[in-house]
Amino acid sequence: MKYYSLNNRDIVVSFKEAALQGLAPDKGLYFPTEIPQLPKAFFENIGSLSKEEIGYQVIKPFVGNEINEADLRQIVKETLDFDFPLVQIEKNKYALELFHGPTLAFKDVGARFMARCFQKLARDNAKKVTVLVATSGDTGGAVAHGFYGVEGVEVVILYPKGKVSSIQEKQLTTLGKNIKAIEVNGSFDDCQAMVKRAFLDDDLKGAHLTSANSINVARWLPQMFYYFLMYRELGKIDKPLVVSVPSGNFGNICAGMLARALGLPIAHFIAATNANDTVVRYMDTAIYQPTTTKVTLSNAMDVSDPSNFVRILALFGNENKALHAILDAYSFTDQQTLEAIKDIYYAKDYLVDPHGAVGYLGLKQYEEKKTEFIGVFLETAHPVKFPECIEQLLNIDIEIPKRLQEIQKGVKKAIEISDYKELKRFLLD
Numbered sequence: 406m407k408y409y410s411l412n413n414r415d416i417v418v419s420f421k422e423a424a425l426q427g428l429a430p431d432k433g434l435y436f437p438t439e440i441p442q443l444p445k446a447f448f449e450n451i452g453s454l455s456k457e458e459i460g461y462q463v464i465k466p467f468v469g470n471e472i473n474e475a476d477l478r479q480i481v482k483e484t485l486d487f488d489f490p491l492v493q494i495e496k497n498k499y500a501l502e503l504f505h506g507p508t509l510a511f512k513d514v515g516a517r518f519m520a521r522c523f524q525k526l527a528r529d530n531a532k533k534v535t536v537l538v539a540t541s542g543d544t545g546g547a548v549a550h551g552f553y554g555v556e557g558v559e560v561v562i563l564y565p566k567g568k569v570s571s572i573q574e575k576q577l578t579t580l581g582k583n584i585k586a587i588e589v590n591g592s593f594d595d596c597q598a599m600v601k602r603a604f605l606d607d608d609l610k611g612a613h614l615t616s617a618n619s620i621n622v623a624r625w626l627p628q629m630f631y632y633f634l635m636y637r638e639l640g641k642i643d644k645p646l647v648v649s650v651p652s653g654n655f656g657n658i659c660a661g662m663l664a665r666a667l668g669l670p671i672a673h674f675i676a677a678t679n680a681n682d683t684v685v686r687y688m689d690t691a692i693y694q695p696t697t698t699k700v701t702l703s704n705a706m707d708v709s710d711p712s713n714f715v716r717i718l719a720l721f722g723n724e725n726k727a728l729h730a731i732l733d734a735y736s737f738t739d740q741q742t743l744e745a746i747k748d749i750y751y752a753k754d755y756l757v758d759p760h761g762a763v764g765y766l767g768l769k770q771y772e773e774k775k776t777e778f779i780g781v782f783l784e785t786a787h788p789v790k791f792p793e794c795i796e797q798l799l800n801i802d803i804e805i806p807k808r809l810q811e812i813q814k815g816v817k818k819a820i821e822i823s824d825y826k827e828l829k830r831f832l833l834d
């Protein structure tokens with residue numbers, strides 16, 4: 406498998422190069438030169454396959470021989486070393502819980518896979534790699550945890566000051582060792598723009614920068630796994646499958662669409678967003694126009710310029726008609742999110758986090774158009790990560806899992822910056 410830059414088809418690299426570079430030299434996102442098809446038998450027998458086997462079969466064509474079979478199987482096994490339960494919420498509606506990993510968010514899958522690949526791929530590099538990552542909430546903690554103590558890798562996490570939850574902040578600022586945190590006076594989009602600028606800065610070549618956001622193929626591609634695991638869990642279904650994905654940087658939904666392109670029978674996707682509705686507006690007007698990033702309760706989705714949307718367009722050959730046939734995009738206010746959390750808790754006896762609530766609302770809105778479908782929304786983070794919002798709203802105490810209690814005791818260590826110049830100085834130092 407080769408990958409080309411979405412800005413220039415002539416820039417073609419291997420999986421290893423794409424992963425170690427993060428972004429192409431022309432600032433383009435890497436994209437597979439071909440979309441492999443999984444054999445019919447794979448889908449027919451999926452119910453009898455282990456999650457490790459499924460993960461291996463799915464990712465193998467994208468990695469090729471750059472990691473040997475035994476190592477790749479081990480990487481997948483360790484990546485998927487927790488549960489992905491599918492919980493029925495009401496008739497024909499399910500939550501796919503993706504928060505049972507170490508940092509209680511769906512990002513654990515991509516971060517663990519990428520960190521383990523780097524242990525293999527970067528081994529031969531004499532130089533240290535610096536992983537630069539922007540987070541609006543959950544990526545930072547997952548990447549910090551995934552890369553903690555990995556030899557030859559320094560991690561620098563940029564997050565928007567005052568715009569992540571207290572638990573998310575602890576997760577990314579307290580580990581120390583090879584993990585450094587930078588709080589930015591700005592939004593997630595400012596953080597992401599600085600990260601992308603740093604990759605292209607000749608003065609920083611010596612730092613061997615790469616990305617651990619979903620712009621990196623090694624973080625993005627493994628997110629396909631849980632769509633296949635969801636399909637296995639559902640078993641035989643007699644209606645079209647519709648998946649609603651809470652969307653911020655659009656890496657997750659894009660991975661789901663790639664899974665579909667590999668042959669996974671998902672009939673329709675819903676991109677469920679908060680007030681940061683650039684894609685929703687694009688779907689209505691065909692004009693892509695990011696605005697100022699808005700702060701919302703579903704903070705990990707506070708992204709106004711989602712990096713992966715270009716990959717989605719590429720998957721559909723930049724054909725809006727083809728895209729509309731598969732994708733609906735909706736945006737919901739914080740008020741609607743709070744009402745959904747309450748409604749799901751009291752009427753369905755299920756506790757959902759603000760991101761999952763937006764996903765659920767996506768299914769509900771789609772239901773106004775079509776009724777005959779099996780709907781799954783992705784529950785992307787554990788509700789305990791948002792105590793500020795949920796405990797007050799429902800007047801309950803959520804028990805903090807043991808692994809988070811430890812993090813809570815850690816001391817925040819972060820430096821504050823306001824612009825790219827300061828980031829550059831930090832990286833050069």
Ligand SMILES: N[C@@H](CCOP(=O)(O)O)C(=O)O
Pocket residue numbers: 539540541542543544545617618619620653654656657705706708
């Ligand atoms: N939702 C994210 C924003 C970055 O997304 P990524 O998947 O590209 O890392 C977060 O939680 O930080």
